[in-house]
Amino acid sequence: MYALVDCNNFYASCERVFNPSLRNKPIAILSNNDGCVIARSDEAKTLGLPMGAPAFKHKKFFEDHNIQVFSSNYPLYGDMSSRVMSILMQFTPDMEVYSIDEAFLQFKGFDNYNFKDYGTQIRKRILKWTGIPTCVGIAPTKALSKVANKIARKFPDETRGVYVIDSDKKRIKALKWLKIEDVWGIGRALQKRLKQKHINTAYQFTELSDEWVRKNFSITEWRLKKDLEGIPTLQLDEIASKKAIATTRSFEYTFSDIDNIKERVSTFATSCAEKLRKQKSSCHVILITLSSDTHRKEQPQHRASRMIKLPFATDSSLVISTEAVKSVNTIFKKGIKYKRAGVIVMGLVPTFNHQLHLFQHENPKHKPLMDTIDKLNTKYGDYKLKLANQDLKRTWKMRQERLSPRYTTNINEILKVK
Amino acid sequence: MIRHINKTLTFFTPDFSEHSETVFFDTGISAGFPSPAEDFKEERLSLDNILVKNKLATFYARVSGQSMIDAGLDDNDLLVIDRSLEPAHNRIAVCFLDGEFTVKRLRVEKDGVWLQPENPNYEPIQITEENDFVIWGIVTNVIKKV
Numbered sequence: 001m002y003a004l005v006d007c008n009n010f011y012a013s014c015e016r017v018f019n020p021s022l023r024n025k026p027i028a029i030l031s032n033n034d035g036c037v038i039a040r041s042d043e044a045k046t047l048g049l050p051m052g053a054p055a056f057k058h059k060k061f062f063e064d065h066n067i068q069v070f071s072s073n074y075p076l077y078g079d080m081s082s083r084v085m086s087i088l089m090q091f092t093p094d095m096e097v098y099s100i101d102e103a104f105l106q107f108k109g110f111d112n113y114n115f116k117d118y119g120t121q122i123r124k125r126i127l128k129w130t131g132i133p134t135c136v137g138i139a140p141t142k143a144l145s146k147v148a149n150k151i152a153r154k155f156p157d158e159t160r161g162v163y164v165i166d167s168d169k170k171r172i173k174a175l176k177w178l179k180i181e182d183v184w185g186i187g188r189a190l191q192k193r194l195k196q197k198h199i200n201t202a203y204q205f206t207e208l209s210d211e212w213v214r215k216n217f218s219i220t221e222w223r224l225k226k227d228l229e230g231i232p233t234l235q236l237d238e239i240a241s242k243k244a245i246a247t248t249r250s251f252e253y254t255f256s257d258i259d260n261i262k263e264r265v266s267t268f269a270t271s272c273a274e275k276l277r278k279q280k281s282s283c284h285v286i287l288i289t290l291s292s293d294t295h296r297k298e299q300p301q302h303r304a305s306r307m308i309k310l311p312f313a314t315d316s317s318l319v320i321s322t323e324a325v326k327s328v329n330t331i332f333k334k335g336i337k338y339k340r341a342g343v344i345v346m347g348l349v350p351t352f353n354h355q356l357h358l359f360q361h362e363n364p365k366h367k368p369l370m371d372t373i374d375k376l377n378t379k380y381g382d383y384k385l386k387l388a389n390q391d392l393k394r395t396w397k398m399r400q401e402r403l404s405p406r407y408t409t410n411i412n413e414i415l416k417v418k
Numbered sequence: 419m420i421r422h423i424n425k426t427l428t429f430f431t432p433d434f435s436e437h438s439e440t441v442f443f444d445t446g447i448s449a450g451f452p453s454p455a456e457d458f459k460e461e462r463l464s465l466d467n468i469l470v471k472n473k474l475a476t477f478y479a480r481v482s483g484q485s486m487i488d489a490g491l492d493d494n495d496l497l498v499i500d501r502s503l504e505p506a507h508n509r510i511a512v513c514f515l516d517g518e519f520t521v522k523r524l525r526v527e528k529d530g531v532w533l534q535p536e537n538p539n540y541e542p543i544q545i546t547e548e549n550d551f552v553i554w555g556i557v558t559n560v561i562k563k564v
Binding site for chain 1: 472474475477478479480481482483485496497501502512514517518519520521550552554
């Protein structure tokens with residue numbers, strides 16, 4: 001059996017743990033730089049606040065509906081997430097952390113367990129220890145556990161946050177209820193094609209013949225179909241394991257000058273390289289994106305990206321930054337006011353056993369240099385050491401006007417009790 | 419521990435992400451007299467282990483005010499709070515009461531639950547249906563600067 005444990009409105013729930021007066025109130029969490037809405041409480045969803053809504057356009061909406069707005073407090077969310085995940089590990093040795101707020105658990109050899117009870121125990125322990133409400137879906141396969149989780153979330157009164165699909169009758173009932181667009185792993189393009197064939201529910205999808213699915217789609221969809229039929233085909237850690245690191249941000253102002261943009265891109269590239277070194281990975285591919293302010297429709301728009309394939313895997317700030325800055329030249333367009341840029345590194349491999357290239361490889365001096373830079377920056381903080389193409393005067397600050405305290409990671413910001 | 423499962427073999431990769439606080443004796447591999455300390459290796463004391471029984475459920479808060487001074491909780495003291503413990507009569511708890519966090523001793527009486535301050539200048543508070551009340555966690559230790 002598999003379980004999918006998903007935290008309800010995780011960011012909003014984290015804020016509520018340390019500020020219980022926010023219970024039952026609409027909450028919105030903004031992205032880095034307070035750009036747009038990235039998380040909403042149920043109450044905010046009910047009010048019709050859309051996901052991704054740009055904050056500056058919704059100021060009045062927030063005020064009119066008394067929505068509590070927060071900057072994203074990643075130190076807090078990260079710490080609460082790691083508590084939740086560690087608690088989950090107490091319930092099974094086989095687990096896959098799927099995202100910051102959800103995880104798959106596999107139960108091998110738990111034959112005599114009452115899974116409804118076990119799921120309830122999981123839910124209760126997380127709620128009691130961390131204050132975070134969750135939903136638990138349990139089923140014979142990964143894809144079905146995702147379906148069961150959806151049911152638990154949708155019908156809190158009937159399920160009390162835990163739903164188990166443990167019979168074919170329940171499975172078919174669930175799949176008939178689930179719309180095709182809500183099936184995990186079915187993308188938009190695929191939905192369209194299925195709908196043209198009048199496939200509207202997950203159940204109808206499983207009724208298609210194996211041959212037809214394999215011929216018309218790919219092996220991934222065929223495996224998903226098997227999983228939905230109750231035949232375990234997807235293993236832990238198989239779908240969408242995170243294989244990229246990204247630093248993308250909106251700028252404080254719009255930039256139409258290429259040097260400003262190069263500086264930002266270099267800083268983002270350096271930050272990606274640093275994250276790579278922290279997790280001891282190197283990358284083969286760098287993706288650069290530039291975008292104008294898409295919310296200002298009256299201005300000329302431009303979005304572009306460029307992918308660079310490196311001849312060798314690297315974690316060097318120098319290499320990643322140089323390549324990233326070079327590619328800005330190729331996609332930059334004059335006369336555009338750019339608002340956003342991103343550097344994404346992909347094709348990650350472990351730094352210590354990656355494939356070497358026969359003719360090209362990294363300058364061996366980079367490694368000790370990077371080690372030294374990391375050490376000094378950790379010691380002195382605030383990125384004292386930078387590359388010369390980064391702005392030396394400026395310390396890039398995120399706009400975080402509505403940041404809640406870092407209750408669990410900074411001693412000066414812990415709760416105060418009278 | 420990360421498991422990589424194959425049809426026939428199961429591989430284990432050790433997880434080094436958590437430090438164990440074991441003392442390392444660098445006694446070398448000389449063939450001479452073995453260090454007599456070797457057999458008496460013990461873990462170095464760690465306040466974290468002594469004060470925190472359940473680190474996943476432990477949070478910290480700072481005392482503000484005088485209402486619990488007779489229980490040894492002075493203004494600005496650091497509280498260790500364990501959310502996994504069950505609230506019970508006489509335990510000191512951090513509670514959320516009508517929009518504010520407060521630390522008081524719990525008293526479960528026939529007429530209901532009371533929050534008992536430990537300072538004669540403060541009045542006990544009876545919890546009623548009208549209160550917005552949550553027991554947030556149980557205080558296990560208090561750390562003070564001297």
